[in-house]
Amino acid sequence: MHGLVNRAIQRFVVDSYGAPQWAAVARRADLGFVDFEAMWTYDDAVTPRVLTAVSDILDRPYDELMEDIGNYLVSHPNLEALRRLLRFGGVNFIDFLHSLDDLPDRARLAVSDLVLPRLELREHGPHQYSLACEGEIPGCGHLFTGVLRAMADDYGALVFLEHMGAQDGVETVSIALLETDFTEGRGFELGAQAS
Amino acid sequence: MSSSAQCHNVLNVMCPMHLILDRDGLILFAGPTAQKLLPDQSMIGRRFLELFDIKRPREISTPEALRETAGIKLHLQFRRPPHRDLKAVLMEGPETGQMIINLSFGISVVDAVQDYKLTAADFAPTDLTIEMLYLVEAKSAAMEASRQLNRRLQGARVAAEEQALSDTLTGLRNRRGMDRMLADLIANGEDFALMHMDLDYFKAVNDTMGHAAGDYVLQQVARIMLNEVRSHDTVARVGGDEFVLLLRSVDRPKVIDQIATRIIARVSEPILFEGQICNVSSSAGTTLSRHYEVVTADQLLGDADVALYESKSRGRRQHTFFSEDLRDQSGGAKTPLPRAQAPQI
Numbered sequence: 001m002h003g004l005v006n007r008a009i010q011r012f013v014v015d016s017y018g019a020p021q022w023a024a025v026a027r028r029a030d031l032g033f034v035d036f037e038a039m040w041t042y043d044d045a046v047t048p049r050v051l052t053a054v055s056d057i058l059d060r061p062y063d064e065l066m067e068d069i070g071n072y073l074v075s076h077p078n079l080e081a082l083r084r085l086l087r088f089g090g091v092n093f094i095d096f097l098h099s100l101d102d103l104p105d106r107a108r109l110a111v112s113d114l115v116l117p118r119l120e121l122r123e124h125g126p127h128q129y130s131l132a133c134e135g136e137i138p139g140c141g142h143l144f145t146g147v148l149r150a151m152a153d154d155y156g157a158l159v160f161l162e163h164m165g166a167q168d169g170v171e172t173v174s175i176a177l178l179e180t181d182f183t184e185g186r187g188f189e190l191g192a193q194a195s
Numbered sequence: 196m197s198s199s200a201q202c203h204n205v206l207n208v209m210c211p212m213h214l215i216l217d218r219d220g221l222i223l224f225a226g227p228t229a230q231k232l233l234p235d236q237s238m239i240g241r242r243f244l245e246l247f248d249i250k251r252p253r254e255i256s257t258p259e260a261l262r263e264t265a266g267i268k269l270h271l272q273f274r275r276p277p278h279r280d281l282k283a284v285l286m287e288g289p290e291t292g293q294m295i296i297n298l299s300f301g302i303s304v305v306d307a308v309q310d311y312k313l314t315a316a317d318f319a320p321t322d323l324t325i326e327m328l329y330l331v332e333a334k335s336a337a338m339e340a341s342r343q344l345n346r347r348l349q350g351a352r353v354a355a356e357e358q359a360l361s362d363t364l365t366g367l368r369n370r371r372g373m374d375r376m377l378a379d380l381i382a383n384g385e386d387f388a389l390m391h392m393d394l395d396y397f398k399a400v401n402d403t404m405g406h407a408a409g410d411y412v413l414q415q416v417a418r419i420m421l422n423e424v425r426s427h428d429t430v431a432r433v434g435g436d437e438f439v440l441l442l443r444s445v446d447r448p449k450v451i452d453q454i455a456t457r458i459i460a461r462v463s464e465p466i467l468f469e470g471q472i473c474n475v476s477s478s479a480g481t482t483l484s485r486h487y488e489v490v491t492a493d494q495l496l497g498d499a500d501v502a503l504y505e506s507k508s509r510g511r512r513q514h515t516f517f518s519e520d521l522r523d524q525s526g527g528a529k530t531p532l533p534r535a536q537a538p539q540i
Contacts, residue, residue: 004340037344037347038340038343038344039337039340039341039344040344081332081336082336084332085329085332085333085336088325088326088328088329088332091314091315091316106329106333109326109329109330109333110330110333110334110336110337111333111337189308189312189314190308190313190314190315190325190328191305191306191308191309191310191312191313
């Protein structure tokens, strides 16, 4: 698994619960080191082990944890660069939803060996969508529930999200878009690069 | 809808950064993104060539010459600050004399989006500019992550060097390496001699002939020392021009004295560096581990230092063995290293 993914989990724990908790996770997962390198490749088995360790140490249900991580990735100020990259997907939330199919390809454009879960948006009716997520790590549907919730907030849209379970390794998230301009949302200027 | 209005609608969506000129080169119509170049005024009615300087092809100064460029890539510069470079292509329009020019920011788009506060709506849906801006940011983020990795690796390298046991300049053991070797010898209860040697007049060489000459002298001295000692001995550079030699299995002090004398003699020979002669000499002091009941590193180093001091005060280029008398002479005034235990000879 790409170091960026492992590093993101580490940053989530450190930023939300503090460095000592992460050190405990690293010990529990038997990493043999404390810090993940973002630009490095780790054995695929490491990531599920780390996620289980985080769930144990923080005493949080696994699915809930995945959703928190997804939410953190978009909304935490330390990861502003990532939020901006996601906002490049579309000018409004609907546009953004339709850009999700391209997300793994977009990620690969930036970092050629970064493999993200396969995503497919389906449109079921006006303002009713579902997102199919197929990834190597169980719970990626919950992760994207968190991402979508935070992105809806970012765009100022009001949505109702529900994880519909998994079938044949594909997790489905149902998305009901109640209002596109519910709040102002957070701004996004093309020319204001996050440092 | 008139055909002209329809044409505008089509162009506004498909090339929002276009201009329509009449036969005299006056701007008749500006697409919404093109108009953003002049935020406070209208572009309509202005002369194209007064707003844009055509850099390539060269010497386009009349509407007729401009018309001749149809179909080829134009390199323009906007004549107003911040004088951004633009790319463009011109084609004759459907109406007589009409010219249609499509503009693009080219590579300067990264700055242009800030200059003109452009949004995704300012680009045609098929335009790859937004993807390019995305890539620019994604690449900078990825590059930053790589830079952090490099910084950490660099830090690790420095730390590794600090932990190294060798002196990079001479290839001898460094202070840390010597400490370790000395500790091993003491722990194994070996019979050995510790010789402290330093260079005389080395500072003068460094000051007058430069650090390169100084470094060269140190390398030559290291070579001489390694040649004179036996393979199971250890030579370390423990400071700028200070050396410690750990000489093992010494049955006869005379052999130690011979080694010291030979090193001193050879170091005193002139060393040639880039056509210039460097003159240094050396002094040495030695103590023998067998003279102590309880051997400690501090004690040995301190006593060898006392002996070295004696060599210097006797006029340098000397070798002296430590004895209790020397310490009594130095009267405790010179305590180069802390004493852990009283000597028992």
